Amino acid sequence: MLDADFFRRWLTTAAAAVDREADRLTELDSPIGDADHGSNLRRGFAAVTAAVEKEAPDTPGAVLMLAGRQLISTVGGASGPLYGTLLRRTGKALGDAAQVAETEFAQALRAGVDAVATLGGSAPGDKTMLDALLPGVDALSTSFAAACEAARQGALATVPLQARKGRASYLGERSVGHQDPGATSSALLFEALADTAAATKEASA
Amino acid sequence: MTGGTSPAGGGDRRVGIVLVSHSAAVARSVADLAQGLAGGSTAPVAPAGGTEDGGLGTSSDLITAAARQVDRGAGVAVLTDLGSAVLTVKALLAEGDELPDGTRLVDAPFVEGAVAAVVTASAGGDLAAVEAAAREAYSYRKV
Numbered sequence: 001m002l003d004a005d006f007f008r009r010w011l012t013t014a015a016a017a018v019d020r021e022a023d024r025l026t027e028l029d030s031p032i033g034d035a036d037h038g039s040n041l042r043r044g045f046a047a048v049t050a051a052v053e054k055e056a057p058d059t060p061g062a063v064l065m066l067a068g069r070q071l072i073s074t075v076g077g078a079s080g081p082l083y084g085t086l087l088r089r090t091g092k093a094l095g096d097a098a099q100v101a102e103t104e105f106a107q108a109l110r111a112g113v114d115a116v117a118t119l120g121g122s123a124p125g126d127k128t129m130l131d132a133l134l135p136g137v138d139a140l141s142t143s144f145a146a147a148c149e150a151a152r153q154g155a156l157a158t159v160p161l162q163a164r165k166g167r168a169s170y171l172g173e174r175s176v177g178h179q180d181p182g183a184t185s186s187a188l189l190f191e192a193l194a195d196t197a198a199a200t201k202e203a204s205a
Numbered sequence: 206m207t208g209g210t211s212p213a214g215g216g217d218r219r220v221g222i223v224l225v226s227h228s229a230a231v232a233r234s235v236a237d238l239a240q241g242l243a244g245g246s247t248a249p250v251a252p253a254g255g256t257e258d259g260g261l262g263t264s265s266d267l268i269t270a271a272a273r274q275v276d277r278g279a280g281v282a283v284l285t286d287l288g289s290a291v292l293t294v295k296a297l298l299a300e301g302d303e304l305p306d307g308t309r310l311v312d313a314p315f316v317e318g319a320v321a322a323v324v325t326a327s328a329g330g331d332l333a334a335v336e337a338a339a340r341e342a343y344s345y346r347k348v
Contacts, residue, residue: 036262072296076262078289081296088300119295167288 001099006200007063008052014192015045021188028181032168036077037181044075044083060100064091078166079182082116082129089115106140113137120165127161127168127175129182136190148187148194155183219248220326220335221275224319225268225285225294227261229254235316239323248326249275263289265297272304280307280332282322284339286315307332313339 018025018041026038047070057063068088071080090112094100100108113133122128136151156179163175166182222239226232232254240247251271256262272281281304285291294310297303309332311318318339325338 034261040262072293073265076256076260076264076289078292080263080265080289081292085296085299115299119292119299 001101002060002105003099004058004060004063006196007060009199010193010196011045011048011052011063011067013196014189015049017188017192018042018045018185021185025181025185028179028184032163032171032175032178033181034077034167037079037185040075040077041079041083041185044071044080047071047074059094059096059098060105061091061094061096064088064094067091078120079129079185082120082182085119086112086116086133088112103141106137109140110137122165125161126165127158127163127180127183128165129180129186131155131158131161131180132183132186132190136186144190144194144197148190151187151190155179155187158183218277218279219329220279220322220332221249221251221272221277221281222319222322222326222335223268223271223275223281223283224250224252224254224315225263225271225283225290226252226254226315227263227286227288227290229259231286231315235319238316239319242320243324243327246327247323249277250323251275263293265293265303268294268297269303272308276305276308278307280309280335281305282309282311282326282332282335282339284311284313284315284318284322309336311336311339314342317342317345 022038022042025041026035029035029037048067051066051070052063055066057066064087068084068091071087072084090108093108093111116133117130120128122130124130124134132151132154135154136147139146139150158180160176162173163169163171168175224232224236232252236250236252240250251274253267253271257264257266275281283294285294298310311322321338321342322335325335
């Protein structure tokens with residue numbers, strides 16, 4: 001079972017990963033975006049960590065709702081409302097249970113990913129964060145590690161794609177050959193999830 | 206609701222307009238332009254441009270503050286430029302309680318739509334009329 005502490009540690013781990021990879025995310029965002037993805041997400045996740053520590057929500061749903069709210073209000077770019085919606089819709093789907101099963105979380109996260117697709121009007125293959133989120137959530141029924149690997153592969157697979165959404169879509173064919181920054185940061189979230197699950201297992205072993 | 210310009214219940218209950226751009230200067234200038242072209246005593250208009258620290262981007266806090274500032278109880282029409290401006294407004298609307306009741310994202314070209322919206326709201330048009338006028342701005346072909 002996953003409790004509020006698990007989700008708090010997931011977000012803290014994600015914030016550390018985003019902080020560590022911020023320069024690379026911004027670098028990926030330079031040729032096809034506006035070179036702010038890393039710094040935007042770093043600011044957003046720093047606010048998430050601070051808010052979750054300060055307010056200490058006591059259910060998984062409340063942790064994710066609070067985190068999503070912070071992302072919507074602090075990121076400043078399109079990834080703010082998109083990731084904010086992902087976490088808030090996932091949190092909403094988890095309700096106010098004190099603990100949730102992994103299968104319940106997988107279902108809730110799928111509702112979150114679907115909400116991202118609706119908000120952005122995107123489909124798989126558009127070279128967006130969905131190209132990592134969808135394979136990640138699909139593989140979550142297998143294991144956290146499998147989800148991490150699937151999301152990473154999904155992000156890598158955006159390289160040959162032509163962007164059909166967001167600023168990169170203005171570049172048309174010139175967007176081909178670059179890895180999508182949003183898919184890359186989405187893969188980081190799954191990596192943080194797998195790391196958190198592995199650390200939880202180790203601590204209880 | 207009709208697409209006409211029926212009064213929305215008196216001069217001080219006009220539809221509010223919020224203009225969301227990635228740039229504070231663009232949002233402010235388009236607000237000035239629309240109010241200037243509407244002339245006289247216009248409907249309440251508030252720009253919500255850029256990030257809170259003055260950079261290019263979108264601030265949900267500036268958007269919610271602007272919407273509350275122009276809300277007179279007759280609805281608020283929000284016009285945006287692109288990308289995160291659109292997504293942030295949609296995400297706020299999905300929250301349900303972030304923006305005043307009767308706030309609507311209007312699908313319209315930013316400059317032309319803002320002028321049409323402010324003129325219509327200033328004339329006492331209701332929210333549906335303001336939205337229709339702003340949307341109609343898409344149909345003005347230039348060549």
